[in-house]
Amino acid sequence: MLNPKEIQDRLERLLPMVQKPGRYTGGELNQIVKNWDTGLTTVAMVFPDIYDLGMSNLGLAILYDLVNQREDALAERAYAPWIDMESALREHQIPLFSLETKHALVEFDIVAFSLPYETLYTTALNILDLSGIPIFADQRGPQHPLVIAGGHSTFNPEPMHAFIDAFVIGEGEDVIQEIIDVHQAWRRSRSDRGQLLRNLAKLWGVYIPALYEAHYHDDGTISHMERLDPAAPLPVVKRIVAQLPPPTTDFIVPYIDTVHNRVPVEIMRGCTRGCRFCQAGMITRPVRERPVDEIVDAIEIALEKTGFEEVGLLSLSSSDYTHILDLVRAVSERFEGRHLSISLPSLRIESFSVELMEALQTTRRSGFTLAPEAATERMREIINKPVSTQQLLETAHEIYSHGYTTIKLYFMIGHPSETIEDVQAIANLCKAVLAEGRKVMGKRAQVNAGVSTFVPKPHTPFQWVPCDTREQILAKQALLKRALRGQGLKLSWNPPEDTLLEAWLSRGDRRMAEVIYQTWKRGARFDAWNEHFRYDLWMEAFAATELDPDFYTHRERPIDETFPWEHISTTLRKKFLAEDYLWSQQGKTRIDCRERCFACGILPGFADLRRMNPGDVWQCPEVKNKRIPVSNLIEIEQI
Ligand code: SF4
Numbered sequence: 001m002l003n004p005k006e007i008q009d010r011l012e013r014l015l016p017m018v019q020k021p022g023r024y025t026g027g028e029l030n031q032i033v034k035n036w037d038t039g040l041t042t043v044a045m046v047f048p049d050i051y052d053l054g055m056s057n058l059g060l061a062i063l064y065d066l067v068n069q070r071e072d073a074l075a076e077r078a079y080a081p082w083i084d085m086e087s088a089l090r091e092h093q094i095p096l097f098s099l100e101t102k103h104a105l106v107e108f109d110i111v112a113f114s115l116p117y118e119t120l121y122t123t124a125l126n127i128l129d130l131s132g133i134p135i136f137a138d139q140r141g142p143q144h145p146l147v148i149a150g151g152h153s154t155f156n157p158e159p160m161h162a163f164i165d166a167f168v169i170g171e172g173e174d175v176i177q178e179i180i181d182v183h184q185a186w187r188r189s190r191s192d193r194g195q196l197l198r199n200l201a202k203l204w205g206v207y208i209p210a211l212y213e214a215h216y217h218d219d220g221t222i223s224h225m226e227r228l229d230p231a232a233p234l235p236v237v238k239r240i241v242a243q244l245p246p247p248t249t250d251f252i253v254p255y256i257d258t259v260h261n262r263v264p265v266e267i268m269r270g271c272t273r274g275c276r277f278c279q280a281g282m283i284t285r286p287v288r289e290r291p292v293d294e295i296v297d298a299i300e301i302a303l304e305k306t307g308f309e310e311v312g313l314l315s316l317s318s319s320d321y322t323h324i325l326d327l328v329r330a331v332s333e334r335f336e337g338r339h340l341s342i343s344l345p346s347l348r349i350e351s352f353s354v355e356l357m358e359a360l361q362t363t364r365r366s367g368f369t370l371a372p373e374a375a376t377e378r379m380r381e382i383i384n385k386p387v388s389t390q391q392l393l394e395t396a397h398e399i400y401s402h403g404y405t406t407i408k409l410y411f412m413i414g415h416p417s418e419t420i421e422d423v424q425a426i427a428n429l430c431k432a433v434l435a436e437g438r439k440v441m442g443k444r445a446q447v448n449a450g451v452s453t454f455v456p457k458p459h460t461p462f463q464w465v466p467c468d469t470r471e472q473i474l475a476k477q478a479l480l481k482r483a484l485r486g487q488g489l490k491l492s493w494n495p496p497e498d499t500l501l502e503a504w505l506s507r508g509d510r511r512m513a514e515v516i517y518q519t520w521k522r523g524a525r526f527d528a529w530n531e532h533f534r535y536d537l538w539m540e541a542f543a544a545t546e547l548d549p550d551f552y553t554h555r556e557r558p559i560d561e562t563f564p565w566e567h568i569s570t571t572l573r574k575k576f577l578a579e580d581y582l583w584s585q586q587g588k589t590r591i592d593c594r595e596r597c598f599a600c601g602i603l604p605g606f607a608d609l610r611r612m613n614p615g616d617v618w619q620c621p622e623v624k625n626k627r628i629p630v631s632n633l634i635e636i637e638q639i
Helices: 004-017 058-069 083-091 118-131 175-189 193-201 279-283 292-306 324-334 351-360 377-382 389-401 420-444 470-483 496-507 512-521 535-545 549-553 574-585 607-612
Strands: 041-047 073-079 110-114 146-150 166-168 212-216 222-227 263-266 310-314 341-343 367-373 406-413 446-453 489-493
Touching: 004 083, 041 058, 041 175, 058 073, 058 110, 058 175, 058 263, 083 118, 110 118, 110 175, 118 496, 118 512, 146 175, 166 175, 175 193, 263 292, 292 310, 292 324, 310 324, 324 351, 351 389, 367 389, 377 420, 389 406, 389 420, 406 420, 406 470, 420 446, 420 470, 420 489, 446 470, 446 496, 470 489, 470 496, 496 512, 496 535, 496 549, 512 535, 535 549
Parallel strands: 041 073, 041 110, 110 146, 146 166, 263 310, 310 341, 367 406, 406 446, 446 489
Antiparallel strands: 212 222
8 A cells, every 4th residue: 555655756746637636635725734643543534526526515624623623533535536537546556545644545544425415426436446445344344444424315324335334314513523432442442343333333323234134025115124233223313413513614725616615604404494305404403503693703713714705604594594684784794895705595485585685785696596496386385385476476576676687496397296287387487587577677687497306305205206207307308498498598407317316326225235336337436427427327237236226216105115214213203204295295384393393203302402402592392391392292193
């Protein structure tokens, strides 16, 4: 294995020959370099896509900062090399290395992948291979790093179960520290790798796939998940932090352009709107907010440390942050005259959103984004995003009246019970919004429609429904392409193959691991990139493994089917999700659960945490006694 100096020497010869060498040099402002000779626990934080994307991943930036605050540990970064660099690394036999000290990843104690979405999976395998780490977890020995992974896609970890030693289910801020503690104790104990895994299994939120076995019915559906070791919890309950810690302010400043060159600050976590298609809204409950002062102070410090000129105030639904007006005013006052660009994504469709953008005094007036997700009121009730068309058009009118020339409208096709009329309605609504713009600014008005395709995600009320077939998606997209032509209208969409891949990987069971492996072996990587995604390789891998891709995507699942992800608990009760699914079929909506708790399961699941953190730290009702205050909860009918 090459040592860091040898890697550095070879890199110096290689870098002038590859695109954007700044992706591989490290040495940026605010990177942290520690001494490897002092016996620290070494953690490689890995984003399995290129640097340009990975540097904007807030989760990894938080964990990098937290681990480096420890005196007994260090964190360094690694990203996927782009195609040209991968060839160069393989040709010159250079293992994938960390940016900070150029240590090969195989030399780290822990390699931690961020897997926020499923199309990163083959690239994660490629990174293991480039690093000299065995792809399959059961082929790793005491000399290999512990390979862990976290992020939203791991709420169904099964398709990646064969490659990852330990999954973190849920929020990583506390559990990453515990994993390091357990690793250090294990090192001191000199016991075997199996003992390390059993010790990790005792941590709340950690899932060790090797300690479970999946059993199937004859028809291929899951019968049950068997525990192979008493240390393995069943179910594995997701990890949360009771209170959000102060925001990270030590961001690394890249030398090259990345997707977001900005200070990202998460203003709240979780969402209580209950959109039925939205996995993030379901798996990140309960809602926890940061205080206004803490956010504004963090922005100030981060701007000083980085010199960025843009701030992103992040959350799943910014308008729902309780103190949003106070925050916007405080940010405007504190940074007046500093020519900051401030983004406030995920605003609701109401005139208040326009007021918020005005109060932020952003100078750019080009685009304003709204996400109705469906174009008819019937469909918006089915997906539980009820807003009237009248309100949408009034909001659009107001946006144009404030000088914005373009409104971006996000929709999805393929929602449950969608008809061709619902798809046609997308085009009609876009034209109606454009007509509002024309009233205000004539031909300068523009509507950009982004139409993705719905994937029924695990842990949501729609987890039972089938995905549209390739032919259905193509027919709907053809209709939209025909209908959304003309001046002022622009349409973007995803190829149906992208949707199917996302669906297989998010809904798959353990058998999908072999499909992922076979596809990677055939050359797949960067599946999230249109120019590199090879649908044919996935089809070949399905054929080689004799698995039917339609089994995972186009089958309506019976309400009592055991899902591959059922041993992973978000604490949302299956009965709650099933009831919500049935409500959707009846066109019944749920209001924001901060106004009325629907007993989703969060409170019984985390009663002690809630009791220890009273007041408005959480937006769920308080838990004062040992029992959950059922007076606050509505009666749940038996299904
Ligand atoms: S416990 Fe109640 S208030 Fe809290 S997230 Fe669930 S439904 Fe909403």
